[in-house]
Each structure stands twice: as structure tokens, then as C-alpha cells.
Amino acid sequence: MVMKILQLGQYGIYIWPAFIFTFLSCFCLFVKTRKEFHKFEQVFIKEFEKSEHISIRANKKDKIPKEILSSSSI
Numbered sequence: 001m002v003m004k005i006l007q008l009g010q011y012g013i014y015i016w017p018a019f020i021f022t023f024l025s026c027f028c029l030f031v032k033t034r035k036e037f038h039k040f041e042q043v044f045i046k047e048f049e050k051s052e053h054i055s056i057r058a059n060k061k062d063k064i065p066k067e068i069l070s071s072s073s074i
Contacts, residue, residue: 008015 006012
């Protein structure tokens with residue numbers, strides 16, 4: 001019974017190698033993508049670890065007039 005299912009009606013000799021090839025191709029692609037992701041993740045962490053805090057100072061000399069900020073045109 002099990003052998004009939006695995007043979008797939010005399011087409012098993014074509015289906016199983018194709019299935020194995022597809023599975024191995026997808027697995028290799030997964031491993032390669034995972035390695036690249038970890039490599040770029042480390043580069044990202046190193047680059048943004050340097051600048052943890054960016055301070056922005058407001059220039060007190062440049063005060064914006066309140067007329068510009070008001071929504072009414074009167």
C-alpha cells in the first residue's frame with residue numbers, strides 16, 4: 001500500500017527527484033539569504049551604534065513671529 005503511494009502510479013521516478021531538487025534549492029536560498037541578513041544586520045548595528053544621541057539646539061535668536069503661525073489672515 002505504501003509503495004503504491006510512493007510510486008505515484010509509475011511517475012514517482014520523475015516526481016521525487018524534482019521534489020528533492022526543489023526542496024534543496026529553496027533550502028540553499030534560505031541559508032544564503034539568512035547569512036546575508038545577519039551580515040547586513042551587524043553592519044547596521046555598528047553604524048547606528050555610534051550615534052546614539054543627536055542633540056538639536058534651538059537658536060533663540062531666530063524667533064518666529066506669531067503672525068506667521070496664526071491660522072487667521074485678519
